Every structure is written in structure tokens, then in C-alpha cells.
Amino acid sequence: MARTSSSSPSTPLTTKAATASRGIKARREEWTKGLPPLWVPQADFRHPRGTLKISKTNAKKDFKLTDREIGILPYERVISDIGYPMQLYSKLRVVVLARRKLVALEGSSSQPPLKIAEYTSPSNAVIPDPVPITWIPSKLSRPVSVKDACRLYCIEPRDIQDLSAHSPLIDLATVAKRAVTLHGGFYAHKELVRQHREAEEQALSLPIEQVHERKSLFRFSPMTQRDWNGDYEKLRLYRGSNEPTPPNRVAVFYPIVEVCVDKYGCEWEWLPYWGDF
Template structure:
């Protein structure tokens, strides 16, 4: 009969029941495991006594003051420019010796081509000349001397302890073959011997003025030589074979000799002028207006030279510019010839095409001019 504590089911044969053994439980006083992890033991670090003492000495040792640092050369230069300050304008100031000048913007462009370069602040320490602006006359233009700019660049280079480096010069231009720089120099014949049939009133060769009356270029083309001195190309063929440029004075001596001396040459030129004036009057009478064209023209080269000069003169608006001076020298080279009676009497005449201009003055007649030259003076120009 089953006991009261059993469930009423008989135990299976061969099956061993597992019962908790209360006797095997841990005692109450034993520690129980906790959820917090255990802390690792602290590592002991061994400190070297000598090391600690040296660190302590370093912290307590007083720091030595640093020696003052010398300012750099650039700093000294900047201080010098700052102390110098901007130049105070003086409208009466004029550069000495008439040097080449630049406006402020052009001066900076020029100065920045060199090493060391100049800054605007450094440039403003220089004296400048006050002039009317070439484009806008009501404005003032500050003109800096190129000599002063060069001196300031040199001063800056010495202060910085460097050498001035100039820009590389441009390559030489190709041969221009112009009258002032001919590719092949002309043949020059310096001597003049009067012909046997020369006029008895001719001056001695030493007194004759061979300078050009209208065209004073040292070298001229064959076409212009024939027109100016009223000779044929065959008369100058030997000179033309040597170079396309002919020495003007050599041509003048050749023409005077071929024409029978000084006085007879000038008579031929005067006669040619009278013929040109008559032809011009006839042209105006037929057309009933002045077309602004001379009786004849110089070579295309010489005409282009004068036209370029006229264009530059208009663009300069009457003010002197370097470009205008350059073209004046190319079109009217050399000193002005003597306009006195003695100058007219002893000069070898040149024929220049004739033209009339209206003086734009009410009641004034049209006035004669030598083409690209001076006005016509009847008492001298029609007298041999």
C-alpha cells in the first residue's frame, strides 16, 4: 500500500530519482558571489629618487631672460620708409635736368620689372612734378623721374643686402631699313667741283648750304631724289645700284653739277615751282573746288612718314609727348635751317609739290604751301 507521501503512482523499475541533498548545501556563513566584478590589484610603481629630485630642481630653477632679437633688414627698411613718409605735394617743384618721367601707374609698372620691386608706399616717398594730364587737361598728373626711381631701387637693394636685377633686355629688332637706319648704307661722294659753264656769280663751294630746304632727311629714296632736285633716274643710277637709299647731300651736289652750277640749278627749281602753281590753278578752275591734293606726291614711304606724324600730333592734342617728338625728329630731322636772306641766297633749292590751303579766316585768300612743309614766300621762293 502506498505511503501517504507518495503520489499514488508506482515507481518505474530501474529509474533512480534525484533528490536534493540538503546536507550538501553551503553553510550560511560562507560568502555568496556578487554581481560587481572584482577590482584588479594596484600596480606599484618604483620611483627613482634621483629623477624626482632633478624635476624638482628644474621647477624651482629661475629661467634666464632671452637676448633681444635683432630686427631683420626688411624690418629696418620698412621703418626707414615709414619714417620718411609720403612726399608732400609742391606744385612749383620741377625735376632737374628734364629727365624721362612716368605717371604713377606707369612708374609702378616700370619699378616692378626690377628686383627688388618697389611698393606703392615706397614710390610715394619720391618727389613728383605736377603737370596737366595729357588726356584730361583739367586733371593734374604726377610725373615721377626715372632717375629718382632707379636711385630708390638701388637704395632698397643696399638696405636689404641684395643685388639689383634688371629685366632682360628685349631682343634687338629686325633691321628696319629706314632712312635713319638703312640696311645698306648709301654711297657718299663728299667732293663738289663746279662745272666749267657755272655762272660767274655762283658762291664758292665752301659757302654753299647743302642742307635740304624742305626734306632734311640724311638718306632719301630714288623717287624722292628725282622729284626734289629735278633730275632723271639715269643721272643717279650709279648711286641707286649701291643702295636703295641715296645720300641727300651727294644727290644735291650731283644735281648742281648736272644743271650747270649753283645759280642755274636754283633757276630750274624756281621755274618748276611756277609751272606747278599754274597747273594747280588750272585744276581748280576746271573743277571749281579745291580737292586738297598737291600737284605731285612724294614716294609712298615718305608720304606715310608724314601721315604718321600728323596722326600722332592729333592724338597728342597739341601737348608735347615723347612719341610726337620722335616722329618730329623722323619727319623734320636736324636743326631748322636759316630763314634769313643769307640762308635763302646760299641754299641749294629743293622742289616740293605745291598746294593751297584755306586759312579758315573770313575774307582771307587761299594760301600757297610747300607739300608737308612751310608756307610759300614769294620773295624768296621765286628768286634764284
């Protein structure tokens, strides 16, 4: 009777599993290597008003994040009801980080499919994505650079690495769909943009002796800047025009603009207005 070897050759199934395991390990190492530096703690840091918050313990447990991963996110320091120090994170930012990790480890080389997500509002009401969604923003319509796309949709370069590998210019509708997918839906993405706007307003609200520094540090690339530059007064009257506004535009993080009116002083304004995008 023929003897069987105890070290039989690997079956196609085990070989495939081993290959997949090596691929996951490589993607995990690449993901970890690409993480931004750890956030530098700030004693007076506060999340924008209305931010849903989550403790570090719950964030790690509920969203399967490591200390290194969650360490890139800003947090508030507070004392719990029973006297223990706590770190509170923006729950939305935690969700976004967990989604990015999932996409990175799954090794998706193409655009993640758009899923109609449900967003839990601050009042705990579940709100499904609207139909239809307008993917192209107002004011801009041409493809933009990676830097501009990341600013507009509050994403990271790695989130559109597969797109930028084919072209240095990114289609706005395509990147809008990617952002909505990564951020957990239309309304969750809109809330993230709101938080970014709140944070920028706070950064611009400097003491009077620093008034000369009150400006956004972000600048569009030259091509996008040419499209962006225009008659701000016309933008301020946008709502009074007879042009129909497309429904449910995906929120974009346009730069804040300092508008000055004679005899009435200057103030920061988001143009187009919030909701018009």
C-alpha cells in the first residue's frame, strides 16, 4: 500500500488563504506606516459646539482602533462624574477613521461603492440619505488637484490614491461620492464639513492685537483659484436669483471669506452660503 506523506503539498485553498493573509499583513503595515503623526495634546482644546463625543475606551472597543490609530485624533480632557480623567473624541471623526482603516485593509483598488447610509443625528433620529443627490458643487465644476479635492471634501490624499494614480486632476463628482461613502452618508459628511468650518472660525477668532493674522491659511491651486475668484457680491445675492438651486448638494469645505461693507465693518462669511455649497 502506498505511503502517504505527512507533508502533503498545499492545496489551492490553503495557498490562497496564505496569500490573502500575507496581503492583509502588508496592507496593515502600509496603513500603519501612512498614519499621520500623533496629535499633540492641548489643555484648552474643545470640540466645535454640537459635536457628538465618545470616550477613548468606547472608541477603541466599538470601532476596533489601536492606540496608535486613535492617537492621531484631537481630544478634550475632562473629569468623569466619578472623578476619573477622560479623553473625549469626536464620534464622527472616529467613524471616519474606522471606515478609512476598513477600506485600506480590504485592499480596494477601485472606488468604494456608494451605499445609501443612515445617519444618526444629534437627537438620535435616524435620517436616510436624500434622493436625489447633487454631486457637483456650486462655483466649481472642473476637475481639481488632489490638494484641492482633499480640502473641499475633508479627506486625505490616501483616500483617493487610486484615483490620483491615473491623473493629477480629480473629477469633483467622483471624489464627492468617495467622501460620502467614507464619511458614512450624506448627512454625516455634511456634519463633518460643519465641524471643520466651526474649527476654522475658532482659529480665525483671534485677539484684536493679532487681527492681521485673521485669514485662512488654505489656498487653492492656481487653476482652481481662477475658477473660484469671482464677484463675491453676486454670490451674496445668490439666494435672491431666479436660478433654481439643484437639490441636496454634497457639502464642500470652501475657504471662509472676509467680506467688508462700508460703514458696517468686516465679517467672515461662507460663500456660497451654508446649504448652497
